[in-house]
Amino acid sequence: MxxxxxxxxxxxxxxxxxxxxxxxxxxxxxxxxxxxxxxxxAQPPGIGTTLLAPAQSKAQQALDGGRVDAASEEATRFLAAQPTAYWLTPEQNPPGTAGGTVSDLLAQARSQDAVLSIVVYGLPERDCGNHSAGGLSPDAYRSWLSEIGGALKTAPDMDKVVILEPDSLALAGECGNLDERVVQLREAVHALEGPGTWIYLDGGHSGWLSPAEMASLISAVSVDDSIRGFATNVSNYRSTADEFDYAHAVSERLGGLHAVIDTSRNGRANAGEEWCNPPGQRVGDPGGTYGDDVVDTNLWIKPPGESDGPCHGGPAAGVWWPEAAVNLTDGLRE
The missing domain is CATH 1.20.5 (Single alpha-helices involved in coiled-coils or other helix-helix interfaces)
Known part of the structure; x- marks a missing residue:
């Protein structure tokens, strides 16, 4: 060379x-x-946050399926358009399909420049045999969580709100399964955590456990910085003011942990101790209306129009109930 x-x-x-x-x-x-x-x-939900109004909501499904009569059509259309959390349950999103549902919801949220909020509701022996009884076996639950978490991680640039297993902690003492619940929730948090994912554990509500009791239950999960905080008033009817006070009292015992409050059905907040389809209620203030240094904001978590269970003439828990949609929106539809 x-x-x-x-x-x-x-x-x-x-x-x-x-x-x-x-x-x-x-x-x-x-x-x-x-x-x-x-x-x-990455920003947690706050004042001005707009959640996705999911195309898979029970209200929208009723409209799409032609299952709405003239008396409830206006109320159903009103609620279908409201930004509300989507409940992932194994009954309607079984293993093998949940990841695809989350991916579709993420695509909707991205196209609408909205924040996706999901409720993960499928742990073993859910609701201790009450109206929302169900859930998966322990092994199936882990697989289901992994599927959901994998889908959430495909959108690290998007903020996602996860309300993790309502009632799981507040009900644990009554169910006698706190030790199991703590382990299950720890595993759930680690399966779902990721960039832009804000996880809130069950925080009961102001008329249930004392702040000290609720704080003790939340602290037992011990997931450090993997969660953002806790959610109160989910599927209940307590006033926003009472829930703010309660959230602050719980947070004070947890070193300033943050909270979100469900205001989907507390427009009147006069149900007292009644929690299963109490008559005469109204939807509450839209999500993103309130917030402070502890409460990130209020959100619509329980979709208005879905039954709490077979009481006061309602169908099974989670089933779309046109009469409830009409009553909850009376005087609000324009």
Whole structure:
């Protein structure tokens, strides 16, 4: 080989090395930029947050399926358009389908520039045999959670709100299964956590357990920074003011842990101790209306129009109930 050819070969090698270095540098720069972008843009829900109004809501399904009569159509259309959490349950989103549902919801949220809020509601022996009894076996539950968490992690640049297993902690003492619940919830948190995912544990409500009792239950889960906080008043009718006071009292015992409050059906807040389809109630203030240094904001978590169970003439828990939709929105539809 001549000296000239050797020199040309050396230059080719050097240019190749330089090109590889540039490519590697770009990859690292993009990766770092993405990490920085996700870090600085991730925001928990707050005042002004708009949740997705999911196309899979029971109200929208009733409209799409032509199962709405003239008396309830206006109320059903009104509620279908409201930003509300979507409840993932194994009954309607069984293992093998839940991940696809989450992916579809994420696509809807991205296209609408909205925040996705989901309720994960499928743990073993759910609701201790009460109106919402059901859930998965322990092994199926872990697989289901992994599927949901995997789908959430595909959108690290989006903020996602996860309300994890309502009633699971507040009801544990009555059910006698606190030790099991704590382990299950820890595993659930670790399966679902990821960039931009804000997880809220069950926080009961102001008319149930004392702040000290509720704080003790939440602290037993011991998931450090993996959760954002706790959710109160889910599927209940307590006043927003009472729930703010309660959330502050619980948070004070937990070192300032944050909270969200369900205001989907507390527009009158006069149900007292009655929790199963109490008559005369109204939807509450829209999500993103209130917030402070402890309460991130209020949200519509329980979809108005879905029954609490077979009481006061209602169908099974979670079933769309046109009469409830009409009553809850009376005087509000325009």
């Amino acid at each position: 001549t000296r000239r050819n050797r020199r040309r070969r050396v230059w080719v090698v050097l240019l190749g090395v330089a090109a590889v270095a540039v490519i590697v540098g770009v990859v690292f720069a993009v990766s770092a930029a993405q990490r920085w972008f996700h870090t600085v843009t």
